[in-house]
Amino acid sequence: MSDLLITSPANPRLKSLAALRRRRGREETRTTLVEGHEELALALDCGIRPATLFVCPELFSPGGPAGLQVIGLQEDVVTRARTLGAEVVRLGRQAFEKVAYREGADGLLAVVPAVDPTLLALDARGIAELSARPLLLVSQGVEKPGNLGAMLRTADAAGVAAVVAADPVTDWGNPNVVRASKGTVFSVPVASATTSETLAWLGRHGIPLVVTTPETDLLYTDVDLSGRVAVVVGAEKHGVDQQVLEAAAYRVRIPMLGRANSLNVAASAAIVVYEAVRQRTRA
Template sequence: MNSSRDHYVSSGSNPRLKAVIALRRRRTREETGQTVVEGHEEIRLALEAGVTPRTVFVSEELFSPSGRAGSQEIGTQAELVDRLRAAGVEIVRLSPAAYAKVSYREGPDGLLAVVDNVGMPLGSLRVDRPDWLGLVTQGVEKPGNLGAMLRTADAAGVDAVLAADPVTDWGNPNVVRASKGTLFAVPVASATTPEALAWLESNAVTLVVTTPETGLLHTDVDYTGRVAIAVGSEKHGADDALLAAADRRVRIPMRGRANSLNVSVAAAVVLYEAVRQRASRSEPIDPG
């Protein structure tokens, strides 16, 4: 898989590696418009979503013994590198010690890519179907939760995820990692809460907000039209503006001592209720 065109770096103090490490900081990501994606499956998903990495850093010594980082269908790590090279992507081969400097995950598989940041202007999102389904996350702080919601959104067939008043950015490497690369497969945008609410209203999207402070169960709402499901922050939940704008406020029944679920779990529960309803009806119904 090696090529005479590949670069080789053995020193962890190489300036190029320092530039990759700097992308762990949000300010650097915003200034450069770049972020990092680590892992065979994550890079493959990004590539299939139309993302062409700027550079891929490779350490063959860290490849799995079989060359496969996941299922038999996704191909070997070496095959992915060959595919990237054929696409004109710069390949930089690293010693294991040098790779350890740029890696940010446990059990690395020897593949890390520098890619352009994701996200689009809110006005570029399209609500072009009568059964459009969106997810709104307001003030979510933990990158792992945001990434987990992206993974669920991809699995549930969500059309877009909108971060309202985001605390973390889409390019946070831990968002990418927790999403398993699905960040690149789902359209995403960021906005203030007022901007998000105005956009939803202008597109005639019904807003369903999760909160423990309501008597309406999440299973008692119709999700088969143009619907956005919204969840609030881990600490405070949905704020007053989001709750006031809700067409429906719903709660997930809780039988134990806690009155709420982890925000990513709550999003998954309600999204899959929407999936269940939509699968059982051939024609979308206006939830209003």
């Protein structure tokens, strides 16, 4: 049976995709969007089963040896999704460009189940008990999807056990989080909770907090990060709140030698997380 073909940008099916750009639409359907062959390939590797895959071969990579290789990877994603039971819908170029949410669209857009972002889900997976010294990353009140996505990429690369968003402004299914994370939102266990719930959960599992703040003399390199620990970073403008500061086992700062008094939150998270990696891997 041939795939359904949609050429009109006004087709009603495309309106449902536009609804998934809004948080309400994602929460009501418990689905989200993944665009791009790299992100989709990683999602498939992590066991995600797309409900629908929208394909525009006209937007596949241009010719040449490198282009042909990329096209092969794109076609492989289509085959894998189809094998997993996804409905494959072909879109004309205008129709695809209407629903694409990223620049330089490569002709692949999928509707996939949203991740379960609860602390209960982390407990069900035994995240806090998987190792004797789990490394976690907690962000409080972070607003920008790009920063959440960047922190996920760091967490994936550094082997972080889970990333918890305390009082988040956005959700893990935000397409811009998925894009900025390069799909690692599906490879790294994530959760969202209130700050009080997050602190209580960490306390139950005996995981101390190391909190970044400029209001301390203790450098992040002077703290033992080799054991059970949660690195905590705060909102872009104001950092963590007093509740988190009071719960911290250590308050640490990153040296700032220029005129700016802080780093981007994703950069701060990466610096401290990789200090933990350094301490854990040194001879």
